[in-house]
Amino acid sequence: MKEWIFTTDHKRIGILYLVGSIAAFAVAGLMALGIRVELMAPGTQFIEPDIYNVMLYFHGAAMILAFLIPGLTGFLANYLIPLMIGAHDVAFPRINAFSVWLFWFAIVLALLSLAIPNPPDIMWTGYVPYSSQYSSGNSSFYVFTVHMLGFSSILGAVNFLCTVIFMRAPGLGWMQLNFFVWTILGAFVIQLIFIPVLAAAVTLLLFDKYFGTAFFVPDKGGDVLLYQNLFWFYSHPAVYVILLPAIGVFMDVISTMARNQVFNYKVAVFGGVWGVVLLGSDVWVHHLYTSGMADWIRIGMMVTTLLISIPVGLLIISLVGTLYRGSIQFSTAMWYTAASFWLILIGGLTGIPLAMTSLTLHLAETYFVMAHFHFIMGITATFAVFAGVYHWFPKMTGKMYNESLGKLAMTLNFIGVNLIFWPLFVIGVEGMPRRYQDYQMFPQFEVSQWWSTIGAVIVALSTILMIWNWISGAIWGPKAPANPWGSVSLEWTHTQSPPGPGNFKEIPKISPDWHPHEYSKA
Amino acid sequence: MNKRSILLGTVAAASLFAIGAGDAGAGALNDHTEHWKELWGHVLLDIGGIGVVFGLVASYFLVSYRRTRDDEVGKGPKFSFAQSMAWALIPAFVFMADDFYLAASGWKLWNDQRIVPEGAMEVKLTGRMWSWDFDYGNGKVTTNEEGLIVPQGKPVVMRMKSEDAVHSFFIPEYRIKEDLMPGRVTYLWFLPKDTGEYVFTCTEFCGTNHSNMWGKVKVIPAAEFDAWLNPPAPEVAAAPAEGEAMAEGAAPAAEAAAPAGH
Ligand SMILES: [Cu+2]
Numbered sequence A: 001m002k003e004w005i006f007t008t009d010h011k012r013i014g015i016l017y018l019v020g021s022i023a024a025f026a027v028a029g030l031m032a033l034g035i036r037v038e039l040m041a042p043g044t045q046f047i048e049p050d051i052y053n054v055m056l057y058f059h060g061a062a063m064i065l066a067f068l069i070p071g072l073t074g075f076l077a078n079y080l081i082p083l084m085i086g087a088h089d090v091a092f093p094r095i096n097a098f099s100v101w102l103f104w105f106a107i108v109l110a111l112l113s114l115a116i117p118n119p120p121d122i123m124w125t126g127y128v129p130y131s132s133q134y135s136s137g138n139s140s141f142y143v144f145t146v147h148m149l150g151f152s153s154i155l156g157a158v159n160f161l162c163t164v165i166f167m168r169a170p171g172l173g174w175m176q177l178n179f180f181v182w183t184i185l186g187a188f189v190i191q192l193i194f195i196p197v198l199a200a201a202v203t204l205l206l207f208d209k210y211f212g213t214a215f216f217v218p219d220k221g222g223d224v225l226l227y228q229n230l231f232w233f234y235s236h237p238a239v240y241v242i243l244l245p246a247i248g249v250f251m252d253v254i255s256t257m258a259r260n261q262v263f264n265y266k267v268a269v270f271g272g273v274w275g276v277v278l279l280g281s282d283v284w285v286h287h288l289y290t291s292g293m294a295d296w297i298r299i300g301m302m303v304t305t306l307l308i309s310i311p312v313g314l315l316i317i318s319l320v321g322t323l324y325r326g327s328i329q330f331s332t333a334m335w336y337t338a339a340s341f342w343l344i345l346i347g348g349l350t351g352i353p354l355a356m357t358s359l360t361l362h363l364a365e366t367y368f369v370m371a372h373f374h375f376i377m378g379i380t381a382t383f384a385v386f387a388g389v390y391h392w393f394p395k396m397t398g399k400m401y402n403e404s405l406g407k408l409a410m411t412l413n414f415i416g417v418n419l420i421f422w423p424l425f426v427i428g429v430e431g432m433p434r435r436y437q438d439y440q441m442f443p444q445f446e447v448s449q450w451w452s453t454i455g456a457v458i459v460a461l462s463t464i465l466m467i468w469n470w471i472s473g474a475i476w477g478p479k480a481p482a483n484p485w486g487s488v489s490l491e492w493t494h495t496q497s498p499p500g501p502g503n504f505k506e507i508p509k510i511s512p513d514w515h516p517h518e519y520s521k522a
Numbered sequence B: 001m002n003k004r005s006i007l008l009g010t011v012a013a014a015s016l017f018a019i020g021a022g023d024a025g026a027g028a029l030n031d032h033t034e035h036w037k038e039l040w041g042h043v044l045l046d047i048g049g050i051g052v053v054f055g056l057v058a059s060y061f062l063v064s065y066r067r068t069r070d071d072e073v074g075k076g077p078k079f080s081f082a083q084s085m086a087w088a089l090i091p092a093f094v095f096m097a098d099d100f101y102l103a104a105s106g107w108k109l110w111n112d113q114r115i116v117p118e119g120a121m122e123v124k125l126t127g128r129m130w131s132w133d134f135d136y137g138n139g140k141v142t143t144n145e146e147g148l149i150v151p152q153g154k155p156v157v158m159r160m161k162s163e164d165a166v167h168s169f170f171i172p173e174y175r176i177k178e179d180l181m182p183g184r185v186t187y188l189w190f191l192p193k194d195t196g197e198y199v200f201t202c203t204e205f206c207g208t209n210h211s212n213m214w215g216k217v218k219v220i221p222a223a224e225f226d227a228w229l230n231p232p233a234p235e236v237a238a239a240p241a242e243g244e245a246m247a248e249g250a251a252p253a254a255e256a257a258a259p260a261g262h
């Protein structure tokens, strides 16, 4: 116990992130299940509006801030990056330990917020003036949770940028990095630049609510839209903090399982990853298309938002292209990755009408938006975390999970999420609004809501199977081969499973013609 | 950026502006609801096409490049500089062309939605937690219980503000919504083409009864509407009290005029 709490080993810290983020995923997932059961029929079934709103708030905030971001940039980055670049550890191991402590404090604080008399009910967006003047919930719990997670992420960003810049194994050039490493770099650059803006937004909210300031109070010269602008200035790029590492995981899995080089690697890195980082910061007003901003800026950001299709398109071409003339072995991780093509395609393409200001005057704040971002951000990135756990399971535990159980759980999960969200796309276009505890004005949507709930139950079952597979595999699983996927990446070729303290007995020397995605010479 | 690409950008932006600004406001009864449905159809075709191409290619690769021998490795292409640039620039230009097409048609519809036709009837909307007031400008006010009563075939513009949290006024039938907040007046307009009752509802989260902030838009024939808005003078004069009594007296008439009671 003690050697886990006080550890400075990046691998253990990674595992601590995994455990914390899966815990957040489980609680937030149960909330979602409750929400879906409540919506099986119009009217109140068994969750009153105020409790329902707290559940919605918790589901959104926990899934994004405490599961997806820490799962990808905490767990996977921590565990894999030092191994992939041939380093003994991260640049600042103690700061790394402090980051995971902050993350755990935030998780505890978030759970505590459910135990206090007036839990926050302000949605993960915390829009003012509801959150600052009219909600009876304790918005401060939201603010402090965001502060802690944000601080944790900023420390992580500094740490990992320094690690990749200064601690690459001798000879390891920038063009010899695993694709996943590049996506993590992009994600952390975004975090470093934009988190302070989010922190400022929620801090001003806190001041307005508890100290009587008037940043967002129009009567006293404040402005309501200022909050929305600050919030989305971070929170749109945050989508790429999640999406980029997810694509990184898929790219590494495909390259390994198809034993094929990344299709057009340099273009995917510079045009794809860094194109997303650059363009992604200039599109946030697409979250404010209906909020009364000046017409010219709504039109301007429609153009920039549509142009996002270029870097994202390049990334997708590289994902699909890496299969071309490959030799694909279908592990469970590869099943998740193949399914992600579908998720990214549906989620990405439904983003196009939402980029268009005029179509969004109807679609905004409906189930169409909700289904869209669950596909592209929620489920795609969740599948990336799951694929990551499965793919590097033998590395982390030295043991094998049960492959057929993994594929069964994956199949159920995939069927479940499609069953949840396809009906919601349809009734979203017909006008079903988000964040409704009741839909008595739209009784015709009941059938779709009902099927969606069945999907949620299937997902819950599949999640239990998956977690059981991980736990039983880690305890009783058969010993894994040293390099079960035949990878050429450093974490598989130069260290044992699981790697001991310090990772490598001897830091590998990298020759100029080596590449972590190059299989044709093997 | 060299001169040429600046020029190219300018031309693209200018043509975009030209298409976007095109025939804005043309036509007496500009029905943006119909235009929304048309554009939605086009966009579905557009994204459906991209989806089918990518989906088929990915499925084909997944099936046909399965591993057959244990010692097999991938033989993905190695690109020269020119080839790799071609694989970047050609797709980029295809995507960009589609983006500009979508942006131009989106802008056209946007102008339809945002340029209020002359002579539109104005209704002042006040939102609060958790009800709406519709003020028709001659002292007549309805709430969400009674509904928003509008004449058939005449454009209606809503000037909107909130007394507390942010709300959003959404009429799914007319494919339009806009937020209301304190400190700003926002607007939207729509053309009630057919008589009938259509749901309006709040689409910006506003607390406990967020999902209960709804009512009906009641579209009635113009003549009936005029009679409701300006009842014949003698009857009003005969009424014992002015003001409130007048508004109350008017409400049943509206209920009766609408095809079905709410
Ligand atoms: Cu966004």
Ligand SMILES: [Cu+2]
Pocket (backbone or CB within 6 Å): B128, B166, B167, B168, B202, B203, B204, B205, B206, B210, B213
């Ligand atoms: Cu409201």
